[in-house]
Amino acid sequence: MSLRWDVLAAIIGMALATYLCRAGGYALLRAFRPPPFVEAMLAHMPGCIFVAFVIPTLIAGGSVHLAAGAATLAVMMATRNITAAIAGGVAVAWLLRGG
Template sequence: MLRMDVLLAILGMAAVTFLCRAGGYAVLRVVRPPPFVEAMMRNIPGPLFAAYVALALSRMDYAAWLSALPVALVQWRTRNLVLSILAGVGTLAALRYGLE
C-alpha cells in the first residue's frame, strides 16, 4: 500500500540531493577552485571509503576480516571495483555458509 507521507519524504530527499549536487556542479563551472581543493576533491573518495570499511570491519566477525584480504588483493591487481566486491562477497559467503 502506497503511503503518501513516505512517498513525499523520498521525493523531497531526492530533490534536495539533486539540488545539492547540481549546485556544486554549477558553482565549479563558474569558479575555479585552488589547486589544493582540486587535489582534495580528486583524492577524498579513497580515504572516505577506507573509513567506512574500517568502521564496518570493527563490528564484524573473523569471516568479514578474512574477506577483506581478497578484496584488497583483487583491487590491487586489477583496479576493478566490481571484481573486488565480487571477490569479497564470494569469500564471505564461502566462509559463512561453507563452514556451517
C-alpha cells in the same frame, strides 16, 4: 495500487535532498573558482572517500569481514576483474560464517 499524498511528498522531499547533494558540490565549484589548496584536495578526494567509507564498516564487521575484504583486494589485484573480486569476497564471508 495506491499512491498516498503523504508518501509522495516524502519521496519528493528525499529526491530533492539527494539531487541537492549530487549537483550541489559541483555547482558550488562551478560558481566559485576554488583556491589552489582546495584544487589539490579535490585531486585526493576520490580515494579518500572510499577508504573512509570502507575502513570503519570493515572493522565493525570483525575478523570475517577483514578476511573477506583481504580476499576481495587480493583477487582484484591478481585478476583486475571486479566480478571475480566481489565473488571471491562473498565466498570467503560465506565460508567463514559456515553458511
